[in-house]
Amino acid sequence: MKILVCITNVPDTTAKISFTDGDTKFNKTGVQYICGPYDDYALSRAVELKEQHGGTVTVLNVGEAESEQVIRKCLAIGADDAIRVNTEPTDSYFVAEQIAHIASQENYDLILMGRESIDFNSGVVHGLVGEMLGIPSLSPVMKLEIDGGVAKMTREIEGGKEDIEASLPLVLGCQEPIAEWKIPNMRGIMSARTKPLKVVEPVGVGLTITEKYALPAPKGAVKMIPAEEAEKLIDLLKNEAKVL
């Protein structure tokens, strides 16, 4: 089985978000980058499926050279090789074009990625890639088993979940509990250094332009209500905040 896992290189979930250059650029100073937590689930499941069924796992990142640290970590976790499309991932459509372009050169059985990136949270790249390749896309997938050429999955829906069956190839957006996050071991880290990482140049153009960033207005001070008078909260929510 050939699996392609698309990963994002994103600020750590605890990173302080700020902007520079007149609010036109993300401020990377002091920010730790990680593999997107949802992508981590996708990669972990891919490695498990490879252990069960044999095959290869290729990691794909659309990103600049600074992504390579995170890509190496994915190789250490168990991917066999990696491809980096050397460009800034500025727009969902543009990123999907890169993935579809790479994917169309090989016959992947599965293209896995996180349900969304944690920087732009759009959750649309899997659908775009599926349509560009003319194959089904599903997200958020929380369970995935492969039986012959058929994938049996559970997808989360509002207020519940549904069981799904579809033939490969498929594009899937993944989320917990599809797999346990994996931590690279020493042997993995050593072997990752020599695994192939191919860098290719982008194709196509994006269809949106991010012009400016802003931070939310700071929250006003919290109004504390003594526990003995907790009932007063209801009156405040009704008559002051007007949300009841």
Add this chain to the structure above:
Amino acid sequence: MSVLVFAELDNGSIKKSSLEAIYYGSEVAKAKGTSTTVLAIGESNSDALAIAGKFGANKVLWASDARLNSASIQAYSSVLAEAVGATSAEFIILAKSSLGDAVSARVSAKLKASIVSNVVDLPDFSNGVTVKRSIYTGKAFATVALTADKKVIAIKKNAVNVVEGDGSASVENFAPALNDTDFAVKVTGTHKASGQVSLPEADLVVSAGRGLKGPENWGIVEDLATALGAATACSKPVSDLDWRPHHEHVGQTGIKVSPNLYIACGISGAIQHLAGVNSSKVIVVINKDPEAPFFKAADYGIVGDVFDVLPRLTKAIQASK
């Protein structure tokens, strides 16, 4: 040029989040001097769909082919793309949801359309078309220009203040060409809690964390939610421990909510939890630890024991009705 809104149905009725999308679409149409068409797919009836008129729609296209009764992402995308053609729509508006994400993505690939998700305000037409969207899981915003001819906008809850009017919409049958390959994915079972307020759509949310100590104690959370007519939610460890179902988990790696009121009970307020709830209009925090970080993100706070405070709040609400 026109505006097309993709409306999701729940038991034949237009979902609340989609009514907001319809209103949003009608405001876009107003600004552009054009009309608003709604596309509804699946089992419904004309009366249920004509409601769209009250939210500013002029016309509803109803694709009622029985094959569309279960939501197939590919088939819905084909139907929506065909409706875009039939209405010459420039703007395709929808509410963000798991179905909406999937359908809007495939449609924008079909149409080579600009797609922007998590939009929190009406577009600005002063220089092309730009929208404000939430990014970094609610920790920041971006202003984004949509440069393609066709534009897909997926809105976040509370992107617009809905004003219900007394307009009416005509309902027309829409018979799209359906392709067998669009039904290649088979849904073999659906597990859905019934009779509960849907969390992503809820105006009021009561959420609880590890401070509740165990699943057997959720009665006090549910009682408060029932008294308010609120949805219930939880922190990640609570769903990891299987105290509550996964679809109630909010935060960075769970559902993102933006209700009018979010009441957090026994939740510490870790940054990953806040990420999913920080765009709520009003946040109430009940925690016995006065140093809990959640108080910094709260509008109202009570330092107290949930086992004492929650039942008293439930009583106070029942008494005030």
